[in-house]
Amino acid sequence: MYKLKCRLGIINIKYFIGILIGMAVFIAVVAIIRLDITGDKGSGLGNEYLYEIDLSVDPNLILYEESGESMKTGFASTHAIALDSQGLMYIAGDKAVRIFTESGKLLDEIVLPGVPRSLTVADDGKIYVGIINHIAVYNRQGKQLASWESLGDRALLTSIAVSGSDVFAADAGNRIVLHYDTNGNLINRIGGKDEDRNIPGFIIPSPYFDLVMRRDQLLRVVNPGLHKIEAYTFDGDLEFSWGKYSTSIEGFCGCCNPINIAVLGDDSFVTCEKGLARIKIYDPEGAFVGVVAGPEQFGVTAHVCTTPEQCQSGGFDVAVDAQDRIFVLDTIKNVVKIFTRKKAG
Amino acid sequence: MIRIGYIIIGIAVLCFSSGAASALERFPPPEFEGGYEFPSTTTPHPQQDIYEYMDTVVLLAALSLASYLVLRKRSRRAIFILMVFSLLYFGFWRKGCVCPIGATQNIVLSIFDHSYAVPVAVAFFFLLPLVFALFFGRVFCAAVCPLGAIQDLVLLRPVSVPSWLESGLRLFAYVYLAAAVLFAATGSAFLICRYDPFVAFFRLNGNLNVLIIGTCLLVISVFIGRPYCRFICPYGILLRQLSRLSKWRVTITPDECVQCRLCEDSCPYGAIRRPSVSWPETEYGRGKKRLAILLVLLPILIILCGWSGSGLRKVTSRMHPTVRLAERIYLEDTGKVEDTTDASLAFRATGKETEALYREALNIRANFGLGGWFFGGFVGLMIGLKLITVSIWRQRTDYEAGRASCLACGRCFKYCPMEHARLNKTKEALV
Numbered sequence: 001m002y003k004l005k006c007r008l009g010i011i012n013i014k015y016f017i018g019i020l021i022g023m024a025v026f027i028a029v030v031a032i033i034r035l036d037i038t039g040d041k042g043s044g045l046g047n048e049y050l051y052e053i054d055l056s057v058d059p060n061l062i063l064y065e066e067s068g069e070s071m072k073t074g075f076a077s078t079h080a081i082a083l084d085s086q087g088l089m090y091i092a093g094d095k096a097v098r099i100f101t102e103s104g105k106l107l108d109e110i111v112l113p114g115v116p117r118s119l120t121v122a123d124d125g126k127i128y129v130g131i132i133n134h135i136a137v138y139n140r141q142g143k144q145l146a147s148w149e150s151l152g153d154r155a156l157l158t159s160i161a162v163s164g165s166d167v168f169a170a171d172a173g174n175r176i177v178l179h180y181d182t183n184g185n186l187i188n189r190i191g192g193k194d195e196d197r198n199i200p201g202f203i204i205p206s207p208y209f210d211l212v213m214r215r216d217q218l219l220r221v222v223n224p225g226l227h228k229i230e231a232y233t234f235d236g237d238l239e240f241s242w243g244k245y246s247t248s249i250e251g252f253c254g255c256c257n258p259i260n261i262a263v264l265g266d267d268s269f270v271t272c273e274k275g276l277a278r279i280k281i282y283d284p285e286g287a288f289v290g291v292v293a294g295p296e297q298f299g300v301t302a303h304v305c306t307t308p309e310q311c312q313s314g315g316f317d318v319a320v321d322a323q324d325r326i327f328v329l330d331t332i333k334n335v336v337k338i339f340t341r342k343k344a345g
Numbered sequence: 346m347i348r349i350g351y352i353i354i355g356i357a358v359l360c361f362s363s364g365a366a367s368a369l370e371r372f373p374p375p376e377f378e379g380g381y382e383f384p385s386t387t388t389p390h391p392q393q394d395i396y397e398y399m400d401t402v403v404l405l406a407a408l409s410l411a412s413y414l415v416l417r418k419r420s421r422r423a424i425f426i427l428m429v430f431s432l433l434y435f436g437f438w439r440k441g442c443v444c445p446i447g448a449t450q451n452i453v454l455s456i457f458d459h460s461y462a463v464p465v466a467v468a469f470f471f472l473l474p475l476v477f478a479l480f481f482g483r484v485f486c487a488a489v490c491p492l493g494a495i496q497d498l499v500l501l502r503p504v505s506v507p508s509w510l511e512s513g514l515r516l517f518a519y520v521y522l523a524a525a526v527l528f529a530a531t532g533s534a535f536l537i538c539r540y541d542p543f544v545a546f547f548r549l550n551g552n553l554n555v556l557i558i559g560t561c562l563l564v565i566s567v568f569i570g571r572p573y574c575r576f577i578c579p580y581g582i583l584l585r586q587l588s589r590l591s592k593w594r595v596t597i598t599p600d601e602c603v604q605c606r607l608c609e610d611s612c613p614y615g616a617i618r619r620p621s622v623s624w625p626e627t628e629y630g631r632g633k634k635r636l637a638i639l640l641v642l643l644p645i646l647i648i649l650c651g652w653s654g655s656g657l658r659k660v661t662s663r664m665h666p667t668v669r670l671a672e673r674i675y676l677e678d679t680g681k682v683e684d685t686t687d688a689s690l691a692f693r694a695t696g697k698e699t700e701a702l703y704r705e706a707l708n709i710r711a712n713f714g715l716g717g718w719f720f721g722g723f724v725g726l727m728i729g730l731k732l733i734t735v736s737i738w739r740q741r742t743d744y745e746a747g748r749a750s751c752l753a754c755g756r757c758f759k760y761c762p763m764e765h766a767r768l769n770k771t772k773e774a775l776v
Contacts, residue, residue, distance in 0.1 A: 017502065020567075021568055028561035028565075031554040031558045035540070037664065038663050
């Protein structure tokens with residue numbers, strides 16, 4: 001028995017070492033074969049890590065339909081759309097603002113010194129254009145009335161709203177809302193991070209930062225990084241906010257959505273999302289109402305942006321006219337689509 | 346029984362360390378978080394430059410001390426302590442970078458790409474161990490290389506590797522060196538750094554497959570002394586050749602060899618050469634004929650391997666990102682694949698012409714074709730020389746440490762009775 005144990009002991013340790021080395025060599029060879037030398041295998045993470053969201057829109061949720069043909073703007077690149085009280089369309093693109101009739105007839109063109117990133121038309125007919133880092137004011141005839149002081153190299157004015165004698169501009173570069181009077185005097189800065197006032201600050205991962213004025217005299221500012229619409233007083237107090245991150249249709253997804261908003265006659269909101277191009281309606285309290293259009297209506301492939309260039313561009317702009325028709329500026333095809341509410345039944 | 350205990354403890358330590366390394370973050374954190382502000386671009390802190398020079402000074406000091414300990418002091422314990430220090434300093438503290446093994450690629454790239462400048466510290470890291478090898482043998486391997494040290498520490502139950510197998514496996518190091526030079530020269534990749542099997546341990550982070558390879562090598566190292574150094578290390582090839590020419594080198598005995606055979610099995614790296622008699626008359630004629638045939642076949646082997654290496658350019662050139670991108674764009678444009686990759690999307694976003702990309706890729710592939718000749722030719726030459734070496738009978742009268750293969754670890758010292766006599770004399774002198 002003792003002899004047998006000894007023999008087994010000798011045999012075992014030899015086998016043990018041999019098997020261990022053999023296994024180590026085998027595993028190492030497998031690991032070498034599995035090496036992703038060319039980097040084609042990607043991260044190697046399982047499907048559970050895939051960024052998968054439901055890109056389709058339930059047709060039953062679509063409350064609007066496109067009316068008429070898409071209107072070509074003639075621009076190589078477009079950035080903003082605005083409507084005036086007479087129903088004329090103002091499109092900012094390339095280095096100009098073009099004025100169209102509702103039927104798409106080009107009435108006029110205002111040539112600008114730079115690329116316009118934002119645009120609004122005041123009740124008095126003055127056209128406020130955000131040209132990269134400063135605001136320029138024009139009249140309907142295209143005459144420049146004023147050019148306000150530049151906000152510096154970092155500034156990027158992506159939205160303007162006018163309410164009486166107050167002008168508000170969203171500066172995506174500096175992540176702040178600027179409150180001016182109509183003469184271009186800076187009155188206040190709104191929305192800077194301030195823990196004492198419970199203001200979280202704006203998170204703007206991509207160059208989309210919109211604001212609108214509502215009849216309740218509260219400024220609605222999109223905080224895209226937080227997926228919220230925030231309501232501010234003229235003094236810069238944050239009153240409330242709504243909006244939530246969700247991959248479902250009720251919420252906003254991606255890094256930074258919504259990117260643009262507009263207000264309907266009943267104070268409901270029209271929101272515009274990029275990446276997954278969706279135009280949606282929310283009631284005045286921020287509850288989801290329905291969909292104006294999804295990716296299919298724009299004829300674009302629903303996708304999640306994968307390159308910085310894709311993520312930084314492709315954001316549509318939206319405007320609403322007196323009949324609550326929704327004008328969507330497709331900045332990919334540089335056309336305008338008009339959506340009207342489907343008739344009940 | 347005690348040895349088995351050591352082995353189990355060693356394996357437990359390995360599993361624990363590799364487990365800790367693999368438990369690191371495998372999924373990137375969210376890209377956007379509230380209030381995050383991108384830090385402004387900073388230039389390297391001056392202290393980093395100081396570290397580089399400090400590393401060079403430490404390397405020089407460690408090599409000098411290793412030479413003293415190996416050749417004069419002849420103390421395995423002191424060599425071991427220095428080895429542990431090197432592992433902690435160059436390995437775990439400096440995270441295995443810069444290392445002379447990887448520095449080979451920097452030097453190669455600087456030769457082929459004139460726009461690439463080699464940092465002074467990297468140049469010193471490449472040259473200093475070679476210079477020391479030329480004078481003192483492989484003292485770098487003995488006590489300064491962290492890769493060697495980590496394997497040496499886990500060597501608990503050495504088993505010998507047959508010399509034919511050792512010779513065969515060592516060819517892999519030549520292939521690896523040639524491949525590393527080819528990919529560095531073409532600006533494709535720093536192969537040695539990318540697949541360094543132990544750097545993941547030093548950094549507690551790394552590719553899972555490389556970590557597995559490193560763990561397997563450490564498991565093998567428990568039984569087979571320093572497998573990476575002996576069969577894989579491309580820098581070791583350079584050190585081997587220079588060590589052959591070294592002015593001073595390790596000797597097993599401090600005096601004359603008494604042929605007691607006590608040291609015969611003391612080297613876990615199979616570096617001790619036994620005394621050999623002259624060739625038997627009957628073998629001499631056959632050996633001479635075999636040598637003549639091999640010498641004639643050598644150029645044929647070189648050309649054949651060179652041709653094969655060049656023929657592999659379609660495969661080898663895929664290591665270059667431009668070639669990979671061009672192939673991907675071609676597949677997408679011809680509809681052979683439907684999806685896109687990040688690289689292809691990024692390329693299309695640049696607006697560059699596809700034709701220009703194809704031209705660039707073809708140029709790179711042509712470079713691989715030329716480089717493949719050298720790569721294959723070198724491998725063929727090494728195979729041929731290896732066969733020739735086997736056919737040459739070397740006469741030895743004493744037990745000797747192999748000039749090229751001795752890692753100067755000093756393990757054999759204590760087996761020599763003459764060494765014990767020397768130590769006793771030293772002690773007596775001290776008393």
